[in-house]
Amino acid sequence: MLRRGLAKGVLLGGAALSARHAAAQPAFPALTRIVIPFAAGGPIDLIGRLIAERLGGELGGHVIVDNRPGANGVVAGQFVARAPADGSVLLFGAVSTFAITPHLETNIAYDPRRFAPVTRVVVSGSGLAVNARIPADTVPALVAWVRGRGEPLRLASNGMGSISHAWLELFRRATGLDILHVPYRGAGPALVDLAGGQVDGLFADLLVQLPLVRDGRAKILGLIGPDRHPAQPQIPTIREQGFPGVDGLSWSGIVAPPDTPPAVTARIAAAIAKALAEPAIRERLATFGSAPAPMPPAEFGAYLESETAFWARVIRENRITLE
Template sequence: MSLTLPSRRRALQALSLTLGAPLLARADSWPSKPLRWVVAYPAGGGSDFLARQLAPQLGKQLGQTIVIDNRPGAGGAIGTDAAAKSPADGYTLLSGDNGAMVFNSAMYKKLAYSPSDFAPVGFMARFPLILCVNPGSGFASAKQWLDEVRKQPGKFSYASPGIGSPHHLAMELIKQRSQSFIVHVPYRGTAYAIQDVIGGIVPMAILDTAAGLPQIRAGKIRALAVLSKKRLATLPDVPTFEELGLKDVEVAAWQGLFVPKGTPEAIVNRLSSEMQKALAVPELRARLEDFGLEVAPGDAASLGRFLQAETAQWHALIKERKLSAE
């Protein structure tokens, strides 16, 4: 005998609840074991510092240990791909940044993962960027620097931590806005780039605050301008690019928290809430800010909207300037 319409509906509802029960059970019991936090960059860098400072507090709130798993290489693509292929069960976290979540999908013709393989958890923090020069480079001010690079296209070179890094794309934006040409010298990491700027091998670099501030304070490099909306509290005498007449030159190396797509919504929501709570702890926030970070916790929805805006802006620039990491 066939089921009546109401009976069929009840049967379908019961089946749906039965299929969803294991997922709900996992979310309710989560976390029941240690979590893994993938950082797609080497230990000791800014991304690693943020994760290692935040993980103990977040783990304390969740009642579980969070283990940092550094997977560097290919501009963050190796570690990000490893995270993308992990189970969507709430036990794998990823530090996602401009490179992995925005630039790579436009810079590489073939990419093993897609940013759509992840669900955003929340925005964590940003590293402001600074135009820095060797003190002996002859550049005494940002205005002089701008005049010189405009007048002599191709004469000067700049260092970056690598092709497709926020530092690289930031200088490409400056070059576009200023109608100048400066030769890119990519390095395998920030430490090597700074070393050659200090040594005078390359006259300038775009550096983030975490890497640049200690060297600026030590007098080993000179800060000329910041790529922020307003001057930084840590560098009150250094002008913004807008003060120099270049509009919309605002770039930061940002950090967001992500999980593999398909992670139960209840877990994502709890992670987002606990992450924001952890970043509000005064002692933790003070350590991060002292390192040069701008702490700016946000929820999953706001990170998702931010990611869409970043993708539209930077993919257009990458296409216009014919940039590639191949």
């Protein structure tokens, strides 16, 4: 009789605990929209779609990608800033979205600092790629070649005020080289002219550089940041080749509309971290030159603040503008 009563008590207690746990889990909408401030086919879009495929099952609903390019991310930012704070709309952007554009755009009708941080997603390898015909296989050799040639190094960027523009200016300061900045409207046309030799080089993520490297039309001389990237560990950093200061990692992350409850952001962050831990996802990301780098919401919030301060200083010291 005692055992039966004890067993009954355990079952009832377990049922009550399960009920409390279920009640603690925020109810998610049937549809979650991941808004991406870039056109389809780019690095952030590809990673976003990879994550969206896994999130539906974790959140108990359907997850789709919604591309809203325009105005350096402002179009997507304004849409998400006005969206319901219930987990139905998320903003998946790059470092430029959160930490660079807000310092350059003057017509932002929302405060980017009010977004609710969810998680960092990946850190992507990025570096300096040059045309394969340039007689230099290292950064010191490139610097010597430019100085001996007596002409400016023609470096492309994805556009004025882009992260590739910022890296270019940091490289100019680190090397003291005479550099001609050639801005383009996105990485696509810049890569075409890099392959054709109309420009000498381009700072960009490995994802967009590696196809040209595999085709023998470009070579990557050095990576940005303090450490080699796990996806391409054979490529040395620019810093270890004797030119420190070309920093600022390329990363992507997710935020939610202002005032989204912490329980909602925590659940989304946990679901994304679980997806990023899957071997198949990690292997797929490696082909993009990216590595999983999730963070809990509070840690990501602190990271956003430090990154915003870093890029504000870079923009100010190098007089970077959109014109």
